[in-house]
Amino acid sequence: MGTTVIMEKAITCYHCGEPCNEDAKRVGEKYFCCDGCQLVFEILQENNLDTYYCLESTPGISFKKKKNSNRFDYLDDSAVIERLVDFRNNGYIAVSFYIPNIHCTSCVWLLENLFKLDSGIINSSVNFLKRELSISLDEQKTTLRSVAELLTSIGYEPELKLEKLDKEKATSPDRRLWLKLGMAGFSFGNIMLFSVPEYLSGFTLSSQGSFHILFGLLNIALSLPVLFFSASDYLKSGWAAVRQGGINLDVPISIGILALFIQSVYEIFTGIGPGYLDSFTGLVFFLLIGRIIQKKTYERLSFDRDYKSYLPISVTTIREDGSERTVSVDKLEKGVRILIRNGELVPADAVMLSETGFVDYSFITGEADPVEMKQGDTVYAGGKLVGPTAELSVVKEVSNSYLTKLWNNAAFDDSSQHLKVSTLADRISPYFTLVVIGIAVVAALMWWPESVEMSLSVFTAVLIIACPCALALSTPFTLGSALNVFSKNGMFIKGTEAIEQLSGITSVVFDKTGTLTEPKRAEILLREGVLSDHELRLVKSACRQSVHPLSQKIADSLDNYGALPVETFEEVVNKGIKATVDGSQIRIGSASFVAESVAGESDVSTGKMANRSGASEVHIVINGEWKGWFKIAGSYRSGVKELLTGFKNRVETYLVSGDNASERSSLSPYFPRDALRFNQTPQQKLEFIKKLQDKGERVVMIGDGLNDAGALQQSDFGIALTDSTSSFTPACDAIMDGAALNRFDTFVDFSQKSMTTIKLSFGLSLMYNIVGLSFAVAGQLTPLLAAILMPLSSISIMIFTTGSTYLTAKRLGLISWK
Amino acid sequence: MEVIFILIGFSLMIALIFLALFFWAVRSGQYDDSYTPSIRILFDNKSSSEEENKSTSKKKA
Numbered sequence: 001m002g003t004t005v006i007m008e009k010a011i012t013c014y015h016c017g018e019p020c021n022e023d024a025k026r027v028g029e030k031y032f033c034c035d036g037c038q039l040v041f042e043i044l045q046e047n048n049l050d051t052y053y054c055l056e057s058t059p060g061i062s063f064k065k066k067k068n069s070n071r072f073d074y075l076d077d078s079a080v081i082e083r084l085v086d087f088r089n090n091g092y093i094a095v096s097f098y099i100p101n102i103h104c105t106s107c108v109w110l111l112e113n114l115f116k117l118d119s120g121i122i123n124s125s126v127n128f129l130k131r132e133l134s135i136s137l138d139e140q141k142t143t144l145r146s147v148a149e150l151l152t153s154i155g156y157e158p159e160l161k162l163e164k165l166d167k168e169k170a171t172s173p174d175r176r177l178w179l180k181l182g183m184a185g186f187s188f189g190n191i192m193l194f195s196v197p198e199y200l201s202g203f204t205l206s207s208q209g210s211f212h213i214l215f216g217l218l219n220i221a222l223s224l225p226v227l228f229f230s231a232s233d234y235l236k237s238g239w240a241a242v243r244q245g246g247i248n249l250d251v252p253i254s255i256g257i258l259a260l261f262i263q264s265v266y267e268i269f270t271g272i273g274p275g276y277l278d279s280f281t282g283l284v285f286f287l288l289i290g291r292i293i294q295k296k297t298y299e300r301l302s303f304d305r306d307y308k309s310y311l312p313i314s315v316t317t318i319r320e321d322g323s324e325r326t327v328s329v330d331k332l333e334k335g336v337r338i339l340i341r342n343g344e345l346v347p348a349d350a351v352m353l354s355e356t357g358f359v360d361y362s363f364i365t366g367e368a369d370p371v372e373m374k375q376g377d378t379v380y381a382g383g384k385l386v387g388p389t390a391e392l393s394v395v396k397e398v399s400n401s402y403l404t405k406l407w408n409n410a411a412f413d414d415s416s417q418h419l420k421v422s423t424l425a426d427r428i429s430p431y432f433t434l435v436v437i438g439i440a441v442v443a444a445l446m447w448w449p450e451s452v453e454m455s456l457s458v459f460t461a462v463l464i465i466a467c468p469c470a471l472a473l474s475t476p477f478t479l480g481s482a483l484n485v486f487s488k489n490g491m492f493i494k495g496t497e498a499i500e501q502l503s504g505i506t507s508v509v510f511d512k513t514g515t516l517t518e519p520k521r522a523e524i525l526l527r528e529g530v531l532s533d534h535e536l537r538l539v540k541s542a543c544r545q546s547v548h549p550l551s552q553k554i555a556d557s558l559d560n561y562g563a564l565p566v567e568t569f570e571e572v573v574n575k576g577i578k579a580t581v582d583g584s585q586i587r588i589g590s591a592s593f594v595a596e597s598v599a600g601e602s603d604v605s606t607g608k609m610a611n612r613s614g615a616s617e618v619h620i621v622i623n624g625e626w627k628g629w630f631k632i633a634g635s636y637r638s639g640v641k642e643l644l645t646g647f648k649n650r651v652e653t654y655l656v657s658g659d660n661a662s663e664r665s666s667l668s669p670y671f672p673r674d675a676l677r678f679n680q681t682p683q684q685k686l687e688f689i690k691k692l693q694d695k696g697e698r699v700v701m702i703g704d705g706l707n708d709a710g711a712l713q714q715s716d717f718g719i720a721l722t723d724s725t726s727s728f729t730p731a732c733d734a735i736m737d738g739a740a741l742n743r744f745d746t747f748v749d750f751s752q753k754s755m756t757t758i759k760l761s762f763g764l765s766l767m768y769n770i771v772g773l774s775f776a777v778a779g780q781l782t783p784l785l786a787a788i789l790m791p792l793s794s795i796s797i798m799i800f801t802t803g804s805t806y807l808t809a810k811r812l813g814l815i816s817w818k
Numbered sequence: 819m820e821v822i823f824i825l826i827g828f829s830l831m832i833a834l835i836f837l838a839l840f841f842w843a844v845r846s847g848q849y850d851d852s853y854t855p856s857i858r859i860l861f862d863n864k865s866s867s868e869e870e871n872k873s874t875s876k877k878k879a
Contacts, residue, residue, distance in 0.1 A: 055860070108857045128854040178849050182840045190833055214823065218830070 015041050017058030033062070040154050044110070047117055052110045059106030061155035072152075073326040074314045075145035080328050084144070084164060091139035092122075097151070097158035100724075102131045111156065118142050118150055133158070162329050162347075162398070163308035177295060181288040184230040187222040188281040192787075194219055198274040199784045216268035219277040223261065231257055231284045233291075247430040249423075249472055255433070256467025257283070263460040276464060279786045283469050286794040294476035294496050307404055310363075310382065310706060310728045311347050315340070318391065329398055336394045340385045349401040350392035352377045357390040358549055359383040362513050363705040365658040365681075370549040382706060387547035423497055424758060425475050429468070436466040443777045454779055461781040465772035469790065470765030470797040474758050477798050481805040482754045485814050490740030491719075491747055498733045501717045503751040504698050507652035509689060509711070511703035512667075513659050515721050516640050518738065531620070531627055537561045539620060542579040542586050545569045550618055550632055551577065551588070576618075587621040591629075594621040639742025644670035646745055652697065656680045656688055658707050686710035702741070706730055746812055753808045761801050768793040 011020045014030035015037035025032040032038040037060055044052055052059060074080050087094040102111070108126045111133050115121045120142025124135045133156075137147060151158055194215040238254030241247060257280065264275030314326045316339040324339060329347045332338070337353065340346055346359070358370040364382040373379055379392060381401035398404065440462035447455035479496035486493055493499060510516055531539065541564045543555040548571070564582040571577050576589010587594045598621055619629040647653050654675045655667060661678040668676060677688065685703075689711050692699050701708065701715035704722065709730035712718030720729035723738045736744075772789050775781045809815045843849070 051862070105857050105860055108854065109861050112858070126854055127851045128857060129851065175844050175847075175849065178844045179841060182837065182844065186833065186837045186840075190830065193829075211822070214826070218826070 012058065013037050013060075013062075014053070015058065015060035016062040017060075018062050036155075037062070043117070043154060049110060049113060049116060052106045055106040055109055056104045059104050061101045071314075071316065071326050072145045072148045074328050075148055076143065077328070081144055084160075086134075092136065093139055093144060094134070094136045095144065096132050096134040097148075097160075098164075099131055099133050099151070099156045099158050101156050102126060102128065102133070107156070110154070114147075114150070117154075118147060121147065160313040161309045162311040162313050164313060174295065177288070177292060180230040180233075181285070181292060184226050184281055184285040184288055187226045187230075188278070188285045191219050191222050191278045191281050194222075195274060195278045195783070195787070199787070212271075212274065216274065219275065220265060220268060223264075223277045223281055226281050226284050227257070227261055230288060234284075234287065247433050248426045249429045249468065252429060252433045252436060252466070252468050253287070253472055255436075255463055256469070259460045259463035260467070263457070263464065274783050276783050276786050279464070279783070279790045282787075282791050283467065283794075286791070286798075287469060287472055290473045290476035290480075293480035307382070307706065310345075311398065312345055315344075315347050332394050332398060334394055334397065338392050338394060339389060340392060341389045342385060342387060344385055346379050346381055346383045346385065346392065348381050348394050348398045349396040350379050350381075350394045352379055352390065353393055354388075354390040357388070358386040358547070360386050360549070363707070365705075365707050386549045386552070423475060423500055424755070425471055428471070428762070432468060432471070436462065439466070439773060439777070446777075447779065458776065458779050461776035461779070462773060464786060465776045465781060465789070466769055467790075468765070468769075470768060470793045471762060473794055473797050474761035474765065474801050478754055478758050478761065478801040478805050481802050482750065482809075485750065485805070485809040486734075486747065489743065489747070489814050490737030491734055492736070493734040494732070498717060499751050499754060501698070501733065502700070502748065503755045505651060505700045505717060505748065507654065507692055507697045508647060508700045508702065509654045509656055509692070509715070510644075511685075511701075511705070511708050511711075512655060512657035512663070514704040515702055515708075515741075516636055516655075516667075518635055518637055518723075533561065535620075535622055535627065537564050538581045538584055538586055538622060539588065541566050541581045542569070542577055542588055545579065546571055546577050548577075553632055554588075554618060554630055585623050588618060591617065591619050594619045594626065597621050597624060598626050637738060637741055641670055643742050643744060648672060650745070652692075654688075654692075656685045656711070658682075658685075658705075682707045682710050686714050689714045702736075702744075704729070746814065750809060750812050750814060753812070754805055757801055757804045757808065760804070761797055764800060765793060765797055 011024060011031050012018060013020055013024075013033035015032055018033045020031050020033045025035065025038045027038060027041070030041070032041065040060060044050055075084075081093070082088065085093050085095040099111075102108070108128060111126050112124055114124045114135070118137075118141075120138045120140070122136045122138055124133060126133050133151075135147060137144070148158055148160075198212060198215065234250045234257065235254050237248065238250035241251055260276050260280040260283070264277045264280065267273045267275045311329055314328050315332065316324050316326050317332075318324055318337040318339055332348050338347075338350065352373045352375055355375050357373050359373050359379050360370045361380070361383050363384070364380065370386050371383075373390075378395065381396075381398065381404070396402075440459050443462055444455045444459040447458050476496060479499045482499055483493055483496060486499075493502075536558055540555050540558040540561050543551040543558075544563060545566055546552070546555075567580040567583075569577065569579045572589070572593065575593040576587060579586045579588075585597070587597050617629050617631055620627040644653060648671065652675075653671055654677070655671055656677045658680055659678060661676075664676055664678065677684075680688070685708060689699050689701060693714075693716070698717075699715045700717045700719065701711045702719045702721060703712055704720060708720075712720060712730055712732045717734070718732040719734045719736050720732040721736050721738050721741060722729050729735050740747075768789065772781070772786075772793075775785060806815065
């Protein structure tokens with residue numbers, strides 16, 4: 001007997017790897033956990049696609065957790081197709097779908113072999129990092145709808161959100177940067193080759209025929225595209241800054257670039273020397289490498305999502321004749337009746353037409369428990385329906401709903417966006433530029449009595465050697481490596497500038513629901529009482545019938561137990577359930593409700609248990625005997641309490657929650673006095689952040705839901721917490737994996753240490769500058785010296801910053817070397 | 819020594835060809851997705867061998 005149990009536990013689904021329970025399906029040697037998995041297996045086998053299972057073991061997507069699948073009727077609508085697809089012409093469609101389920105080699109293989117399942121698909125290719133599938137199809141042989149349905153049937157449901165309708169067809173801007181880098185590298189390499197003879201032969205080359213003229217002209221020709229194409233971003237940005245009366249880092253860089261180029265052209269044409277074109281192209285080449293590293297972004301993450309990427313693209317409507325039809329959400333009008341199923345979002349503010357239903361607002365308002373809605377109640381957009389299918393009538397269009405109004409706040413307005421954060425390097429640049437120009441002028445004046453020509457060349461030599469390429473490189477290389485370290489630890493930061501913001505924080509504001517607590521996993525504990533396995537099966541069977549969210553949570557937590565036949569079932573609204581399961585009388589619900597059926601005295605019937613700490617207690621009575629109660633509470637993420645205790649002494653910590661104050665007592669030990677705020681609307685959260693900022697605080701906001709979106713936007717550093725990076729997160733500066741929250745203090749340490757590294761590297765580059773300047777002022781700067789000194793300083797800065805960043809990370813335990 | 823002029827011309831031309839190839843590679847999107855190709859290379863080209871088998875079996879038949 002015992003052995004069979006172990007055997008059964010070891011059986012996992014051949015398709016998705018989930019453990020199989022007693023109702024597993026069996027095909028030959030293979031087991032499947034559900035019909036869905038078996039069906040996919042059969043489809044794939046029929047079409048000779050079983051390589052899917054050879055590339056990785058159990059690559060499939062479980063169908064168990066799947067909600068009601070979306071229906072794709074609206075994809076037959078030509079107007080919707082036009083807006084969704086990237087390209088449509090003569091029955092040829094190119095479209096890309098975001099498919100969050102793409103996760104392994106087998107997925108890529110299957111999706112790129114889609115044409116074997118549908119002959120209308122001409123080509124399909126996957127971008128793994130973006131979780132994106134690009135398909136081109138022939139409309140004569142298939143339709144967009146049937147492709148979407150095919151994808152859904154094999155477990156790769158495309159995620160279509162409202163934003164997809166408005167998205168501009170983006171072109172990749174990164175390509176230009178690569179082209180510029182390639183151009184600069186090409187010129188740099190060739191100019192070096194043409195310059196070496198000149199360096200080696202000293203000035204004897206000029207006496208050997210016309211080589212030096214040829215080399216000089218070739219060098220100028222090669223450096224022109226570098227000046228006008230590769231370096232154009234720096235020149236434009238520097239010029240724009242000067243015109244607005246400011247100086248950013250690009251100004252001294254542009255001065256250096258222009259000084260290098262003009263001096264070189266002058267020297268070559270007058271025959272004085274070979275010029276500095278190798279230093280010039282090398283400088284641009286190194287700068288562009290820094291830029292590529294800085295631009296490295298996380299393709300699959302999006303940091304500026306709004307409600308449009310949260311709302312679904314379509315909804316089922318009921319027409320006057322009673323027939324159902326899915327339409328795209330932006331076409332919803334006032335008075336339209338819509339049908340929302342379990343787990344679906346309400347896309348627009350609507351009035352409940354069905355008798356009752358539960359709406360989960362945790363993402364919108366932060367309320368942890370689902371709210372019960374009765375007929376005639378208004379359900380706000382963004383709420384998620386829990387329980388049976390409900391019918392609603394739209395009262396406001398999507399663009400006017402409660403949810404979208406939040407986005408009209410000033411914090412989301414780009415024009416009023418607080419001034420672009422200035423980086424440390426940018427703040428230094430004005431002083432740096434003025435000092436360099438000052439030295440150049442003084443040096444030129446000192447040489448003036450001796451010779452005018454010499455004085456001019458000293459002037460440009462100072463500008464050339466002081467070009468702050470090391471200054472420009474240290475930030476991208478340090479913070480680029482820091483971004484890498486952060487992402488390895490589950491924190492994905494928008495860009496390098498954001499790390500600077502993180503290092504200077506003085507207060508941290510937390511959201512509660514979904515941030516400190518884990519949204520999905522409610523803590524379900526059986527308190528006071530023991531239930532046998534059989535009794536647990538009875539409870540599960542009864543709870544499974546109920547639509548109440550608490551019952552469903554209990555049923556979910558008893559997933560390992562099999563179900564028993566339910567003979568009678570009655571749900572008493574707001575109280576609990578009465579059921580007969582397998583011959584036993586069961587009551588599950590509030591203390592007062594179950595007490596009615598208890599024979600004799602017990603804690604429940606005497607009222608001792610009634611109304612002690614809120615609604616999240618569920619009592620169990622089986623056959624007239626009180627068996628105990630379940631406590632259902634949001635469970636805190638692991639390590640959060642240690643984090644909060646540590647943070648309390650370091651920075652100001654606050655909690656703003658949209659939920660009620662029921663957990664005040666359990667949270668207050670971890671926060672300073674008066675730091676807890678409950679029942680906060682999204683607007684109040686935003687204003688709270690603003691108030692802190694007015695007091696001069698630099699605020700980090702850590703939240704997860706749309707109700708935090710305003711606060712995240714307003715804060716100096718907004719972190720959106722999520723349990724899977726493919727799910728929706730509001731606009732923010734960083735996306736953090738929920739499991740990484742307990743190491744947040746180490747992250748702050750690391751960002752501060754990274755800034756120290758940058759400052760040290762500034763000191764290093766200053767040393768190079770002083771050495772170089774002493775040559776320049778003395779009139780001794782030769783092209784050979786510049787060609788050695790400039791790359792040397794650039795490369796040593798790159799090595800120093802990257803190396804010390806990784807060393808710091810290792811010391812803080814953020815990375816380990818094997 | 820004048821032969822060096824020709825050699826320099828040739829060397830530049832070859833370098834320019836490589837630059838053009840790089841531009842083509844970037845423009846054709848090879849730098850857009852640097853990860854998925856590393857997965858794709860793992861796939862056996864089973865489909866073509868299958869087709870071969872089919873065609874040979876047809877011949878036999």
